[in-house]
Amino acid sequence: MVHPYAVAGFLASVFPLIATPGASLALLIRQVTEQGRRQALPVILGTVGGLYVHATLAIAGLATAAMHSGRAFTAVRLGGAAYLIGLGVWTWRSAQAGPGADRPGQATSRRLGPALLQALLANVLNPKAASIYLTLAPQFLDPHQPLAGQVLTLASTHALLVAGWLLAWAFLLGRTTHAVRDPRLRYWGMRATAVVLLAMGIRSVT
Numbered sequence: 001m002v003h004p005y006a007v008a009g010f011l012a013s014v015f016p017l018i019a020t021p022g023a024s025l026a027l028l029i030r031q032v033t034e035q036g037r038r039q040a041l042p043v044i045l046g047t048v049g050g051l052y053v054h055a056t057l058a059i060a061g062l063a064t065a066a067m068h069s070g071r072a073f074t075a076v077r078l079g080g081a082a083y084l085i086g087l088g089v090w091t092w093r094s095a096q097a098g099p100g101a102d103r104p105g106q107a108t109s110r111r112l113g114p115a116l117l118q119a120l121l122a123n124v125l126n127p128k129a130a131s132i133y134l135t136l137a138p139q140f141l142d143p144h145q146p147l148a149g150q151v152l153t154l155a156s157t158h159a160l161l162v163a164g165w166l167l168a169w170a171f172l173l174g175r176t177t178h179a180v181r182d183p184r185l186r187y188w189g190m191r192a193t194a195v196v197l198l199a200m201g202i203r204s205v206t
Contacts, residue, residue: 002153006140010154011161013136018165023084023122026196028166030091031115032173033190040170042116047166048159049116050123055155058133059148081201083125087118088197091190132158 024047031039123129133151141150 001145002140002142002150006142007154007157010137010140011157014132014158015161017128017132018162021196022128023087023126023197024119024162024166025169027087027115027119027122028169029173030190032170037170037174039115040166040173042114043119044163044166044170046116046119046121047123048163049120050126050129051155051159051162053120053124054130054133055151057130058137059151079125083121084197084201086201087122088194088201091197092194094190 024043028040028043031043133155137151137154140154141147
């Protein structure tokens with residue numbers, strides 16, 4: 001059982017990372033501006049699912065092994081960078097149809113899979129998310145208590161905080177539906193999302 005003060009300390013430490021714009025927020029903005037506020041749910045579920053993947057790997061010790069193996073960690077980092085860059089290129093090309101297009105991302109979205117899978121992969125392949133359970137979470141664990149329960153508790157509170165943050169953004173975007181549904185704003189919004197994804201992917205490589 002994790003002490004409440006440890007949970008609070010973990011959430012306070014992880015919140016700046018959550019508040020920093022990343023792939024999950026970029027995907028959320030794209031989904032909501034293209035298809036409405038309801039499309040925030042698969043992004044949130046995919047992101048939360050990714051957190052539990054990292055927590056499971058931490059419990060199994062596989063994430064720690066990856067950290068100590070330079071090749072394994074590099075492979076994860078490069079895989080995540082390639083995915084973000086590919087997603088950024090696809091988002092950029094989806095916007096090229098121009099302001100008058102009728103939701104240009106819909107057909108491509110069906111080809112590339114649901115938003116839930118995209119958000120899941122974006123989180124699982126994100127070195128920043130992995131580092132939380134490699135370096136930050138262990139500082140709030142009691143070595144004399146069962147590890148699995150503590151990690152899952154931290155992961156669950158982390159997931160709730162992430163879900164709340166993304167829901168707040170979805171609500172904010174939903175309140176401005178008349179603006180974000182404007183074809184020109186949607187077009188430039190997708191371009192901005194693509195730039196964010198590309199920048200994150202390139203940063204992961206360097």
